[in-house]
Amino acid sequence: MKIGILGSGNVAQTIGEKLLSLGHEVMVSSRDMRKEKTMWGDKKLPSAADWVRMMRDNGFKASGGSFSEAARFGETILNCTSGLATLEVIDGAGRDNFKGKVLVDIANPLDFSKGSPPSVAFCGEESLGERVQKALPDAKVVKTLNTVNAMVMVDPSLVKGDHDMFVAGNDAGSREWVSETLLKKWFGWKSVVDLGDLTAARATESYLPLWLKVMNATGTPHFNLKIVR
Ligand SMILES: NC(=O)c1ccc[n+]([C@@H]2O[C@H](COP(=O)([O-])OP(=O)(O)OC[C@H]3O[C@@H](n4cnc5c(N)ncnc54)[C@H](OP(=O)(O)O)[C@@H]3O)[C@@H](O)[C@H]2O)c1
Numbered sequence: 001m002k003i004g005i006l007g008s009g010n011v012a013q014t015i016g017e018k019l020l021s022l023g024h025e026v027m028v029s030s031r032d033m034r035k036e037k038t039m040w041g042d043k044k045l046p047s048a049a050d051w052v053r054m055m056r057d058n059g060f061k062a063s064g065g066s067f068s069e070a071a072r073f074g075e076t077i078l079n080c081t082s083g084l085a086t087l088e089v090i091d092g093a094g095r096d097n098f099k100g101k102v103l104v105d106i107a108n109p110l111d112f113s114k115g116s117p118p119s120v121a122f123c124g125e126e127s128l129g130e131r132v133q134k135a136l137p138d139a140k141v142v143k144t145l146n147t148v149n150a151m152v153m154v155d156p157s158l159v160k161g162d163h164d165m166f167v168a169g170n171d172a173g174s175r176e177w178v179s180e181t182l183l184k185k186w187f188g189w190k191s192v193v194d195l196g197d198l199t200a201a202r203a204t205e206s207y208l209p210l211w212l213k214v215m216n217a218t219g220t221p222h223f224n225l226k227i228v229r
Contacts, residue, residue: 095136129201166193
């Protein structure tokens with residue numbers, strides 16, 4: 001499948017490599033393909049252009065472009081942009097490029113303006129996922145993967161034992177495709193909890209402060225939630 005990724009940072013590169021290794025065609029996107037990236041914690045990441053070159057050298061079908069090129073390219077699109085920039089990115093990417101497509105929204109609306117730890121910029125009565133769906137009424141937005149670290153997204157076995165991933169979205173068929181194909185078949189998730197429509201994104205996007213506290217307490221980003229019934 002052709003997959004367009006909005007963004008080319010830590011999440012985009014991690015998920016992109018996994019999808020490429022499964023034989024998919026992936027286009028990442030950036031404001032500046034040549035700029036070296038810095039992850040949270042000052043770790044360096046390759047520029048989008050260098051990452052594409054490394055993936056192609058491995059024999060993978062990787063490419064890079066603008067946000068609108070990636071949206072046009074993708075039969076499915078993944079939003080891996082900074083949450084506070086997402087609406088601007090989508091606006092610039094061209095609404096028609098999302099028409100009828102599943103848009104997997106992984107972003108969290110985090111505000112780093114006061115340094116670290118970030119705060120959740122808005123929550124409660126509206127989520128980023130809902131704002132994205134409102135901006136793109138012809139796309140099928142599914143919120144998922146935003147509650148775990150990037151490496152756990154594509155390798156849930158990094159967390160020992162049973163644990164759960166959430167999906168939320170207004171279109172039941174798209175939630176099912178994301179659950180059964182993207183999450184279970186491609187990424188190896190064993191348990192997916194379907195939270196229903198996109199109002200659930202208000203809850204999953206608000207989880208970050210607790211995620212940070214747990215990471216500090218346990219000393220690892222490789223953990224997750226298990227819903228015990
Ligand atoms: N990292 C994780 O483990 C993790 C886990 C769960 C959820 N998330 C969420 O996933 C998203 C991506 O995270 P990440 O760690 O990959 O972030 P990142 O490395 O900082 O990458 C952010 C991406 O957003 C793009 N972007 C576009 N416009 C921007 C603007 N005005 N300001 C800043 N960035 C802009 C950047 O594009 P350029 O290439 O042009 O810089 C970059 O590709 C975020 O919403 C984050 O909250 C991350």
